Amino acid sequence: MNQQILFNDLLDIKWQQGTVAFSAQWGGSSVLCLIGIDQLAKRSGQTIGNAEQAGVVFEQLRFELEEEAEILIEDEAFDAQGRIWLGHPAC
Incomplete structure (x- = not known):
């Protein structure tokens, strides 16, 4: 694999x-x-009450989320629409 x-x-x-x-x-x-x-919210232990807060929490977790997504992409764990879901029940 080793594709960037x-x-x-x-x-x-x-x-x-x-x-x-x-x-x-x-x-x-x-x-x-x-x-x-x-x-x-679950991963951060924070309450997310609006879109702005969701963005802030995502940025706090960005590195870990990108690492997880990278593994799923390398494993070609795409859903039927070709998307990668992090923490999705189907994964």
Whole structure:
């Protein structure tokens, strides 16, 4: 494998859907990575009451989340839509 995976700094917080999306470049393709806001709260031990707080908590955990996403990408653990879910029950 050993293909370089690069993450950008952009976040797409979908408060109504309860997700935070970020993306990576892998093998010339863009990979959408997602984590539920409930998972962010659980992992951080913090209450997340709005989209701004979700972004702050994500940034606090960014390094660990990107490491986890990198492992899932390398394992090609994509869902049916080609996305990577962190902490998703299907993973």
